[in-house]
Amino acid sequence: METETQQLDFLAAYNRLKNVVNRTPLQYNHHLSVKYNCEVYLKREDLQIVRSYKLRGAYNMISQLSEEQLQRGVVCASAGNHAQGVAFSCNKLGTKGVIFMPEITPKQKVNQTRMFGNGMVETILVGDTFDDCLAEALAYTQLHGLTFIPPFDNLQIIEGQGTVGVEILEDLPEVDTIIMPVGGGGLAAGLGQFIRQHKPDVSLIGTEPEGAPSMYQAFAHLEPVTLDTINRFVDGASVKRVGYITYQLCHEVLDEMLLIPEGKVCTTILKLYNEDAIVAEPAGALSVSALDFCKDKIAGKKVVCVISGGNNDIDRLQEIKERSLLYEGLKHYFIVRFPQRPGALRLFANKVLGPTDDITRFEFVKKTERESGPALVCIELKDKEDYASLISRMKENRFDYKEINNDNNLFEYFI
Numbered sequence: 001m002e003t004e005t006q007q008l009d010f011l012a013a014y015n016r017l018k019n020v021v022n023r024t025p026l027q028y029n030h031h032l033s034v035k036y037n038c039e040v041y042l043k044r045e046d047l048q049i050v051r052s053y054k055l056r057g058a059y060n061m062i063s064q065l066s067e068e069q070l071q072r073g074v075v076c077a078s079a080g081n082h083a084q085g086v087a088f089s090c091n092k093l094g095t096k097g098v099i100f101m102p103e104i105t106p107k108q109k110v111n112q113t114r115m116f117g118n119g120m121v122e123t124i125l126v127g128d129t130f131d132d133c134l135a136e137a138l139a140y141t142q143l144h145g146l147t148f149i150p151p152f153d154n155l156q157i158i159e160g161q162g163t164v165g166v167e168i169l170e171d172l173p174e175v176d177t178i179i180m181p182v183g184g185g186g187l188a189a190g191l192g193q194f195i196r197q198h199k200p201d202v203s204l205i206g207t208e209p210e211g212a213p214s215m216y217q218a219f220a221h222l223e224p225v226t227l228d229t230i231n232r233f234v235d236g237a238s239v240k241r242v243g244y245i246t247y248q249l250c251h252e253v254l255d256e257m258l259l260i261p262e263g264k265v266c267t268t269i270l271k272l273y274n275e276d277a278i279v280a281e282p283a284g285a286l287s288v289s290a291l292d293f294c295k296d297k298i299a300g301k302k303v304v305c306v307i308s309g310g311n312n313d314i315d316r317l318q319e320i321k322e323r324s325l326l327y328e329g330l331k332h333y334f335i336v337r338f339p340q341r342p343g344a345l346r347l348f349a350n351k352v353l354g355p356t357d358d359i360t361r362f363e364f365v366k367k368t369e370r371e372s373g374p375a376l377v378c379i380e381l382k383d384k385e386d387y388a389s390l391i392s393r394m395k396e397n398r399f400d401y402k403e404i405n406n407d408n409n410l411f412e413y414f415i
Helices: 002-006 010-017 030-036 054-062 067-072 081-093 107-117 130-144 155-161 163-171 186-198 214-221 244-253 262-276 283-293 314-327 344-352 384-396 408-414
Strands: 026-029 039-044 074-077 097-101 121-125 177-181 203-209 256-260 302-307 331-337 358-364 374-380 400-403
Touching (some): 010 054, 010 163, 054 155, 054 163, 081 097, 081 107, 081 121, 097 107, 107 121, 155 163, 155 244, 203 214, 214 244, 256 283, 262 283, 283 302, 331 408, 344 384
Parallel strands (some): 177 203
Antiparallel strands (some): 331 374, 331 400
């Protein structure tokens, strides 16, 4: 990879971008610093023009196309953020773009893409995952003789994303640790390579959603592998296969890959919003979520967490709250078979529920056996420590129950 690494000129990319992208702030965060006994700084790429760092790589590549290529137009495939970066670049550079997005892409990201394109882009929604729409985009590119703008596995894209690292090192030369999200690997490859070239002793930690561990598995197998299935919730960082170039570059520079549960990401999203008024998308919250998993290693150090994006659809808020409560052990779903004796429901409410427990959902599974058949009951706790006593009281009062939080088949069927 030495030849490819030598082709990366991050300072040239920085100069190419400096009058186009926002130089995003690196903000000291007091309460996170106190909580983790270190100095935590947030690199606010959620405040980028398109609310994501992806603009950097897209503009860096498109701005270097020939006049003929610009006249013919470009194509990309994206779950949303790369699409917005390409759309903005197309409008800025006056070239037509065709943007393929998975059908499950949040409406907010689709609408934002069209807005930034300002009439210069066409959006096509196809496939259930990024990988599905990527295949369609590549076929369309070949058919029409256009230029494909890859989301991560390209040196010019990686070079552009690496300018995040240029800004971090200029603003905090004494940085000890940088934590960043990893999807396809473009940000981690670029940022990591630049930091290693200029301050090799910095600890570089990549983070992935637990349900889409594509780079983690690539490291384990010493090459990119295609995952059979992925959890798409952290849509900005969920791909079935990382890039070949990004894998090679990340493998050279990353010290560690951490897998973050999706529920933990949701808790972080809510905390960032409630405590710091930061609107982070799931992928953007990965780095801050990782602090709990490496707190012993970062004590006393200067730590940068990259908030990679803020394109979060408000329609997802209820799901985010639900996932957070489940992860934190504050919400539990049960199938309860009530004893066939008078007052069973009253007994459950008076004797099983604790003083701060709350039933947030109750419905009989069999509509024809009301008052005696099994019921779906959701109980929300104020403190996860109350769970053991709740279970104890159900047993004491002879309620037959089955918890379905951890039974994927039942949970998906009922919830």
